[in-house]
């Protein structure tokens with residue numbers, strides 16, 4: 382059987398290998414010049430490929446669980462190891478290449494595809510899929526680029542697109558693994574949804590996920606670039622908890638990123654507020670009563686005073702000496718409505734404790750798709766079989782990966798869902 386796969390990302394590569402192992406002729410096309418371009422930059426270049434702890438998916442969570450029941454994480458790990466990728470498990474079930482390099486995973490998958498005789502067609506953009514009596518025709522635009530290694534001839538810059546041509550590829554089965562709308566620099570700008578909507582499939586609303594939150598900038602003055610470990614809660618305008626997360630947060634001039642904040646992005650809605658509990662970063666524990674802790678610090682400073690120098694009251698600023706970056710201290714004071722020099726009275730301590738336990742930032746939105754790692758939303762999963770990834774509307778057509786309405790937390794969940802769906806689609810073709 383001829384299998385055509387649209388998109389050579391994690392899902393497309395897994396599908397190609399699985400289908401080729403079953404003895405089919407497989408062609409994979411990708412609009413990028415380099416296949417698996419995105420995989421090479423994942424996990425800060427380390428490639429968090431899988432997660433072996435509890436599943437953490439959103440969108441159609443039940444569909445994600447069914448896919449990972451049909452293709453369990455351990456089986457995905459076996460597949461990757463079979464591609465020569467040695468894996469190492471770290472904290473919280475996160476699995477990376479033992480080499481700590483996403484690029485070795487790219488190499489392993491590409492090598493396996495090559496050895497299985499998979500035909501790879503780069504710079505090939507699928508424009509539309511036409512089902513016919515005997516399979517499918519896919520209209521493809523091929524872009525030719527000036528070679529990188531050749532100096533510009535004065536008219537054409539190296540690496541520039543110089544020509545385009547169209548061709549029609551025929552296949553018995555088509556697997557669409559063309560990603561979502563996040564990270565368009567990697568070939569995924571959301572236009573590929575049109576391949577499936579043109580065939581009657583439904584696109585559920587999409588928005589950026591795993592990206593920075595944009596917030597009121599005033600409380601963040603001076604904090605840009607500072608990292609804290611914090612408990613984060615996103616609350617709706619009526620105070621209702623939308624989602625919470627724990628871990629590292631990184632302040633920017635106009636918002637908050639870092640894994641803990643990025644995991645909240647998909648839950649952002651108009652009028653919501655980010656509540657940061659900063660106790661861990663100041664006190665080394667999230668469970669300490671902030672007011673009691675501040676009173677204890679004041680007590681220590683008072684005792685040290687009577688033993689030696691002056692007798693002025695302990696100031697607000699002194700409470701933070703040795704435990705907070707000056708910029709964080711200033712931000713907490715601003716949030717509490719206090720100045721550094723005023724005395725650390727009981728009332729001031731109450732206000733500071735509230736600002737530490739609930740550093741509240743009105744959320745104005747999230748960064749856009751170009752700075753998001755993942756897409757929330759996507760193709761309606763009800764129209765696909767989670768055992769095989771086959772469309773329930775168009776027999777012989779399959780979809781896998783981020784283009785479906787499933788997104789996961791940071792930690793390897795998104796690549797794992799892509800690999801698992803790709804393997805199911807590739808193997809489903811095996812049994813026909």
Ligand SMILES: Cc1cc2nc3c(=O)[nH]c(=O)nc-3n(C[C@H](O)[C@H](O)[C@H](O)COP(=O)(O)OP(=O)(O)OC[C@H]3O[C@@H](n4cnc5c(N)ncnc54)[C@H](O)[C@@H]3O)c2cc1C
Pocket residue numbers: 387388389390391392393410411412413416417418419420422423424425428429430431505506507508558559560561563564567568569570572573753754755781782783784792793794795796797799
């Ligand atoms: C910076 C960054 C870091 C990330 N880190 C992690 C991580 O560590 N762990 C994790 O689990 N997830 C991570 N993710 C998310 C993860 O990379 C994606 O969810 C995953 O790659 C999705 O796989 P996919 O195969 O569905 O799509 P993609 O990997 O996006 O591949 C889709 C491919 O389809 C091609 N394509 C699109 N349209 C067409 C068309 N019309 N014709 C031909 N080709 C087309 C694209 O060029 C692309 O190569 C990260 C994402 C980013 C951006």
